[in-house]
Amino acid sequence: MQAAIAVRRVLGAKAGLVRLGRHLSMQVAPPVAEALRAGDAVVALESTIITHGMPYPQNLETAERVEEIIREQGAVPATVGILGGQLHVGLSRAQMERLARHERPCVKTSRRDLPCVMAKGLDGGTTVSGTLVAAARAGISVFVTGGVGGVHRGGHRTMDVSADLIDLGRAPVCCVCAGVKSILDVGRTLEVLETQGVCVVTLGESDRFPAFFTSDSGHRSPHHVTTCSEAAAVAYQHSELGLESGLLLAVPIPDQYRAEGRSIQAAIEQAVSEAEQQGVSGRDVTPFILARVNELTGGASLQANIHLVENNALHGAKVAVELAELKRNRGKRGRLEGSVTRAAAQSRDKVQKDDPAPDASGGRGVPTVIGGSIVDFVIKTTDKHLQMDGSTHRGHIAQSYGGVGRNVADALSRLGHRPHFVSAVGRDQLGLAVIANNPHMDWRCVDRRESLCTASYAVLVDSTGSVQFGVGDMDIHEAITPELVERHRASLVSSPLVVTDANTPSPSLSAAARLCAAAGVPIWFEPTDLRKAVKSAALLTAGHQPPVLYSSPNAAELHTMLTALTPDRPGAFHLLKGDQLLDACRDASLRLLEHFHCLLVTMGTNGVMISRRGGRSEPLPLGPGARALPAGGPTSCVHYPVTAASNVVNVSGAGDCFNAGFISGLLAGLAQDRCVQRGQQLALQAVACAAAVPDTLQLSDAPEPHQAPGVSRLP
Known part of the structure; x- marks a missing residue:
């Protein structure tokens, strides 16, 4: 009919x-x-x-x-x-x-x-x-606008609700917009849309619902897709079901206009306040605010408005073209099923994100990882003699994916935890590759920049396996800004644990620490290298020390951190070997427990040392509201020897995989010894693989007879 x-x-x-x-x-x-x-x-x-x-x-x-x-x-x-x-x-x-x-x-x-x-x-x-x-x-089927109307502030008293919401509930049309205007009550607007049966979907890499000049209204979108193809698949199903209500597709403000959007948002707040003070009400409110904002921003709001509408038109047209193709090919199920499968997978991931398994603290949530995403190139020559005179050498070039934050997020994702990953990549071929080749990861919190290149690192290795030199292009790490961290505040404060690496700029580390401190969320800090280990001092002395803090340095990084955080300079104990190295690491890590709750010191073939506040059998704090044991109380230090690996291919990801295994144990509520066992299992799997993180990771919590138990090393 x-x-x-x-x-x-x-x-x-x-x-x-x-x-x-x-x-x-x-x-x-x-x-x-x-x-x-x-x-x-x-x-x-x-x-x-x-x-x-x-x-x-x-x-x-x-x-x-x-x-x-x-x-x-x-x-x-x-x-x-x-x-x-x-x-x-x-x-x-x-x-x-x-x-x-x-x-x-x-x-x-x-x-x-x-x-x-x-x-x-x-x-x-x-x-x-x-x-x-x-x-x-x-x-x-598709309608493009700037932003839709909604429930006005105070609308629960005045009943000032835009007719847009009612007609969205009546018209079976996909309305593409930049969300609702931030002068409105966004939360109540979303509630009315739900009541009207309107399917609300955000298009982009974040699941935050936009509010015109800001990409994050402070509310999570009910549904989320990452591409126009997925949006078209949702619109197709909406059409096929014959629903009499509409579909609202919200497109966030483009990255290049976000700074401008923030200044406009500040002007909006001022204009709203002035409207209230002057008694402006009813249908006069919106014209007053728009005129005042244009005046306050010197016309910048008009230009931003134009850019928003053009961006919505671009995405709306793409959705319309994809939707028309899906309708045209109803009998050819291949492409349709592919699109619908992608949309279904996105929906499933959203459910998993919203309702994951309980963590060890009895709360709910998934961890958050903040750090670098790097594409690695290993250039290995097979010529015996390396000539630095412009000659061409025979050899092999391998591309893989690294970055400490990405490695940890990758490993945790392969273990089923699928953390929120806050990072930055370029809108270039390397950025596309790192995302496309890691579909199991959640990339929705990753900022993609037009003007910056995805971080990359190239290392030259001679025929003996020795590294000659490396070149790193890491400028994009500066795009992991405090604003990016703040944008994903909801993810951080609901996480049982936030993992950060030192590729993250110090101001952003401090921003994360401040948010976590307010919510009582523990932070795990990974120093990444000697130079960057000093950043931990900035993180700890920012005046917002979180209630629980983990760190996972190697022996050399432990030495650097101790030098930065204590007035007396210790000896270069990382050059020691055997029992002398173990004793030096014990002494240094116990001294640093003034600043940390738990230190996991990786020492290569010498194993791992865990120094912490409290005894080895006590639970490690986890989850929002977690509390650390007070500094100065009882401490413990346990050395865990490592099982010798029979086939070592690449050690670059061993430490990151160890951390992921340990963290997975924390999330499962396991005791310290079992967490270490998980970490060592993953580290052994990592060194036998060319990639930093193996494609498949396997965990077993059954006791392993060949694995030596930890040995207490208290003074």
Whole structure:
């Protein structure tokens, strides 16, 4: 029945006039009618952005540019407006200019206003609500706008709720926008959308719901997809189900405009405050705030608004094209099943993220890892003599994926924990490769930068296996900013443990420490190398020491950290061997328990040493609200010998895999000895693999007879 109605609509559109119901008629432009009849992609656009959203000529220029973007993606734009009482779906340039210049008074036209505006023969710019009415009746599946209306602040008292929300619940259309305006009550807006049966989905690498000029409204989106193809698959299922409610696809502000967006957001807050102080209310609030924000930002809000609409048009057109292709190929299940499978996998991952297994502290959540993502290139020459004169040498070049933070997140993901991973990569081929080759990881908290290259490291190894030199391009690590950490505050404060590496800039480490301190979330700090180990001092002396702090240095890094955190400079004990090394590490790590709760010192073939506050059988604190034992109380120090590896291929990821195994034990509520056992199992698997993290990791908590128990090394 619905298909027959759609056919009648389109056939009517061919003649140029569609009569729908008893009171509403509309003119469909020939290009739009032709595209609808052919099943091609069509994107509806509102016209209040022309009549009320911007001054002339920016309003006309923006409208033309948005239509051009949609055409470039292979879709047909259909701007909706009212001229002389006639509702048009698809405006010519002359018609848009008439509305832009206000040649006749223009009425801001919502659903409720349509009958009067049309009966009186007026011109009107259709709002989100009015455009949804026209799009649904014309059979257009995708509608692009800037931002939708919502529940106004204080709306629970005034009942000031935008008609946009009601029509989103009535029109089976995918509305692509930048979320809702931040001047609104975002939480209550999402609640009303749920009540109206609107499927709300965020498109991008974060699951945070955007609010126009900010990518994070402070609320998590009910659903999340990462690509336009996945969004189209969701829209296809929405269409196939015949749901009478709509689909809201929220597209966050582009990365390059986020700094500008933050300054605009500050102006919005000031304008809202001024509106309250001056008693501005009702329908006058929004015009007052928009005018005041434009004044406060010197016009920057207008430019940001334009960029947002253009970005929404780009993504909306891509979704429309993909959706039209899915509908066209209903009988060819291959591509459809692929897209739907991706969407289903994303939905499953969202459920796992929202409701993981309980952690050892009795709370719920998954760990968070903050750190570097690096693509490694190992260049090994087979020539016996290395000539540094421009000669070409025979050899092998291998590409793999590293970065301490990425390695730990990779290993934990392979063990089923799938942590939130906060990092940065470029929008380049290496960035695409590191994400595509690690699909088991959660990349939604990773910032992707247009102007920076993905971190890479190239090392030259001679025929004997000795490293000659390395070159690292690590500038993008500076993109792991305090703002990025703050953006993912919800993930951090709900985690049972936050793991950071020293590739993270010191201000960002301090930002993470401050957030974790407030929530009582323990931090695990991985120094990564000698130079960066000093960063731990900045982390610990920032004035926000978390209640629990773990660190996992090797012997050399332990020496560097002790030098940085104590006034007297110890000897170079990391050059020692055997029992002398063990005793030196014991003494140093026990001294550092003034700053840490637990130190895990990796010593290569000499094994691992765990120095901590409390005894080895006491539970290690974990989870939000965890508390450390006070400094100065009883301590313990246990040395765990390592099982000799029979086949050593690469040791670069052994320490990171050990940490992941130990952390997995913490998350499972295991005792210290069992956590170490897990770590040593993974370290042995790692050294036998060319990659830093093996493709498959196996854990067994059964006692291993060949594994030596820990030996206490108290003074």
